Amino acid sequence: MSKYKLLIQSASQIVQVVDNGARMLYGLDMKHIAVLESTDQGYSIIIDNDGRIHDIDLDDVINKKYKEDTFHHVINARGKSIIPGFVDAHTHPVWAGDRVHEFEMKLGGASYMDVHEAGGGINFTVEKTREADEEELYSSFEKRLKCMREAGTTLVECKSGYGLDTENEIKMLHVIERGRRNFGIDISSTYCGAHAVPKGKTAEEATKDVIDSQIPAIQKLRDQKKLHVDNIDVFCEKGVFNLDQSRNILLAGKTNSLQINFHGDELFPLHSAEMGAEIDATAISHLEEISVEGMKAMAKSKTIGVILPTTAYILRLPLPPVRSLIEHGVPVALGTDFNPNAYCCSMPLVMHLACVLMKMTLTEALVAATINSSASLGLSQDHGSIEIGKLGNLLILDTTKWQHLIYQLGCHDQVIESVIWHGDIVHRRHERQ
Numbered sequence: 001m002s003k004y005k006l007l008i009q010s011a012s013q014i015v016q017v018v019d020n021g022a023r024m025l026y027g028l029d030m031k032h033i034a035v036l037e038s039t040d041q042g043y044s045i046i047i048d049n050d051g052r053i054h055d056i057d058l059d060d061v062i063n064k065k066y067k068e069d070t071f072h073h074v075i076n077a078r079g080k081s082i083i084p085g086f087v088d089a090h091t092h093p094v095w096a097g098d099r100v101h102e103f104e105m106k107l108g109g110a111s112y113m114d115v116h117e118a119g120g121g122i123n124f125t126v127e128k129t130r131e132a133d134e135e136e137l138y139s140s141f142e143k144r145l146k147c148m149r150e151a152g153t154t155l156v157e158c159k160s161g162y163g164l165d166t167e168n169e170i171k172m173l174h175v176i177e178r179g180r181r182n183f184g185i186d187i188s189s190t191y192c193g194a195h196a197v198p199k200g201k202t203a204e205e206a207t208k209d210v211i212d213s214q215i216p217a218i219q220k221l222r223d224q225k226k227l228h229v230d231n232i233d234v235f236c237e238k239g240v241f242n243l244d245q246s247r248n249i250l251l252a253g254k255t256n257s258l259q260i261n262f263h264g265d266e267l268f269p270l271h272s273a274e275m276g277a278e279i280d281a282t283a284i285s286h287l288e289e290i291s292v293e294g295m296k297a298m299a300k301s302k303t304i305g306v307i308l309p310t311t312a313y314i315l316r317l318p319l320p321p322v323r324s325l326i327e328h329g330v331p332v333a334l335g336t337d338f339n340p341n342a343y344c345c346s347m348p349l350v351m352h353l354a355c356v357l358m359k360m361t362l363t364e365a366l367v368a369a370t371i372n373s374s375a376s377l378g379l380s381q382d383h384g385s386i387e388i389g390k391l392g393n394l395l396i397l398d399t400t401k402w403q404h405l406i407y408q409l410g411c412h413d414q415v416i417e418s419v420i421w422h423g424d425i426v427h428r429r430h431e432r433q
């Protein structure tokens, strides 16, 4: 007789996304997902005490097979749909201050680069973040993680990048580390010391500082197991870090076993995609200005294209060519890009924008927000689908069809009934009166 952590019974639908161990989907395969639909009886899922999916089958089969066993929790999911927790592939969640004043300027016609060049944008946030201590940063970070989790995110990529010097970048990475150890959400941590050129330095000087000072200092803390960092990022953009500087920074990270995952081809067609594919980047974000050659290169290297619909929407940028990316065979993922410019915690809203504005199908958006976004972090062996052996990160939806989560614009808090993380119920819907 064994005791398991959780039994979910009688679900109307289990949206596995993939059921064959695939680590990412691209091209036409993004149109097809694995779904278990109940007919006369529902489906059950068992989560073991390590928080992993132990079994998935029809109610009758599970009842018979585990009749001697007990469960810490049992949930009746009759009439409900179960999907994997979302994976948010790109966020900047650690910062102080806000930029609501710049939102007004941008609505009045100022571009992102107008604001940036006038000393606002990232540099404004850098000033405020440098002034803040770790405690203050952690307190707002935790609230943002909670907001993401309530919207269904169970794994989130979190960047540093508002410190821009060794001391403040490390301060930010420590804040992320604290979230990783203490808060019930999985985190992939990204060092982004080259997010902007800090005041008083040229891009060349900043590149040297990142490579010669910041990366070695961070590596030392990783060696001492004081910090866990997974990815290296740079803002590869005209007027920020050029192609050569970006390549050198990313390769310095790769030498220290960080995965390459960076901002490219957002505002100007710099050919970041071609460069990223050449150095075997795991993922490149934005891609509003990607070239056809860039798409072909990314399809060949299987570099994931991380699309950030909130940014293009808020900045009224030309939209990234998502249909063309998919047709060329680039695996596409989605992220909220949560940051002081695009204040959005919600993957359901991002999926909605991706479908309406960028013409993704509902199924493609789900793939992009689960298995492909896990792959953009090199974590799809554990995340992004409901398969035996993977982590028990699941959402129970109060609807028989998962598509309602994208269709019911802005009402995700009513559709998501529970968020399960490693088999624990970490969020339950607040009922409206």
Ligand SMILES: N=CN[C@@H](CCC(=O)O)C(=O)O
Residues within 6 Å of the ligand: 092, 121, 122, 125, 235, 263, 266, 311, 337, 339, 340, 341
């Ligand atoms: N483009 C660069 N970085 C962020 C914006 C960060 C900020 O404006 O503070 C992005 O992904 O959109």
Ligand SMILES: [Zn+2]
Residues within 6 Å of the ligand: 090, 091, 092, 263, 337, 339
């Ligand atoms: Zn970003």
